[in-house]
Amino acid sequence: MLQIDKIKCFVELGQFLSQFSLESSTKNDKVLNNELYFENFIDLIHLSQSHNGWFTPENVYFAIQSWAKALQEDNLNYWLSPYNFSETKPKTVGLILAGNIPLVGFHDFLSVIISGHKVLVKTSSNDQYLIKFLAKYLISVNPELKNFITFTDGKLENFDAVIATGSNNTARYFEYYFKDKPTIIRKNRNSVAVLTGDETHQDLVNLGEDIFKYFGLGCRNVSKLFVPKNYDFQPFFKAIYEYRDVIYYEKYSNNYDYNKAVFLMSNFKLLDNEFLTLKEDTSYASPISSIFYEYYEKIEELKNQLENDVDQIQCIVTKDVIKNSIPFGKTQQPELWDYADNVDTLLFLNKL
Known part of the structure; x- marks a missing residue:
């Protein structure tokens, strides 16, 4: 499956997500597979707070709109332009995701797939439904993606690299347990x-x-x-x-x-x-x-x-006080190239 085809899938996902906002959710007949997913996604959004009490509709809709804006073709192409994934030999990358805010692990999920690798996902119990729904939608857009996406409820097995997010305590466990594999391990910040x-x-x-x-x-x-x-x-x-x-x-x-x-x-x-x-x-x-x-x-x-x-x-x-700082009100609006912990995820994946 070519990278350009994967980009198209995520652009379609962005268009799907753009239909949903706190003020109103309006069905766009031009969006692929809306008849199967539109109403079900609204139901899931409203159920999210029962799955995680912090996932209010306001916060879930904000996360969805943020990803709708990010998953535009120009954004994706700009983000990917410094890298060459044409020689990528697909590896299986295990993801251990956090669940503190809605879809917090989606950037890692996107990065692995868009770079040509396969993703093996262990979700947090606090955020296990939204990302699985989006994965299901992506597969409906292009069934070939089924070969690149796996979720597991047990421990990670049969993987080549790991990206794991957790507390400082769990990070020490991750560092020991995955010491023989290429890793990105994120701690408290x-x-x-x-x-x-x-x-x-x-x-x-x-x-x-x-x-x-x-x-x-x-x-x-x-x-x-x-x-x-x-x-x-x-x-x-x-x-x-x-x-x-x-x-x-x-x-x-x-x-x-x-x-x-x-x-x-x-x-x-x-x-x-x-x-x-x-x-x-x-x-x-x-x-x-x-x-x-x-x-x-x-x-x-x-x-x-x-x-x-x-x-x-x-x-x-700050307000122009510290170099490379973020303007007030913008911390929750990162671009695709604003990597967590300033660790370039795509560069890591490109070297596997």
Whole structure:
């Protein structure tokens, strides 16, 4: 099966996904196999929250729309243009996927297939239905893809390489268990924002998107702020008030109550607006409903700190302060070529 044919399949998938949004889902008669998949996909979207309580329709639709935009022919061709897969001898690549946000493992799934290899997928129990549905749709577009896609509920067997995502603890297990195979092993990472005090109200509103999208569960969600000495947090709290309705979601609210109680019982000093707590802390990984913050004195010293801690950081959000940083509000809108942990997945697959 030629790469151009696989590209066409994923473009068709993008067109299928483009029909679904939180505001309305409108059937396009030009989309392949809609009569078999359109209504079933709407049902699955609305069932997703029963499979994983964090997968609200809003978050699932956001992930679907993100992939609909990514899976356009120009995007795919631009992404693939630096690589030559014409000499690829298909290998079986095992994927161990995370399940913290909807379709979080789809980029690895796409990368393996589009590079000419076969994928052996072990999904997370927290996100096992959406990606299987999309795989089924792809196979309906071109049945040859059935030879490239396998899902397993047991342990991975008969594979040539592995891409695995997990916690720092599971990563140690992966490194030992897969030590004889080519691997990409992803650990815990968090994203940070660097503020100067010169941000506009809209900048800080956009930062709220980086904090609250997916309830803060993704590695691209901002979990820590770096602020200058004597920073005034009032503009920040005023801006993020737009996201106050998050507290009405029970799972988030339970985390807010629990984590706030733990902090207060430990006599930690908190800033609090009744739906988000801010705690001064040098760590990068804050619990759900809380953001850590740390003061800095000189931006150059902060840049050195961030460079030294690069293995703990997924994204840096600033307003033109740090090189290669991401604008406010854009962390959950990565391009196909924005690789997790800055590890080029296609380059890894091209070398197998």
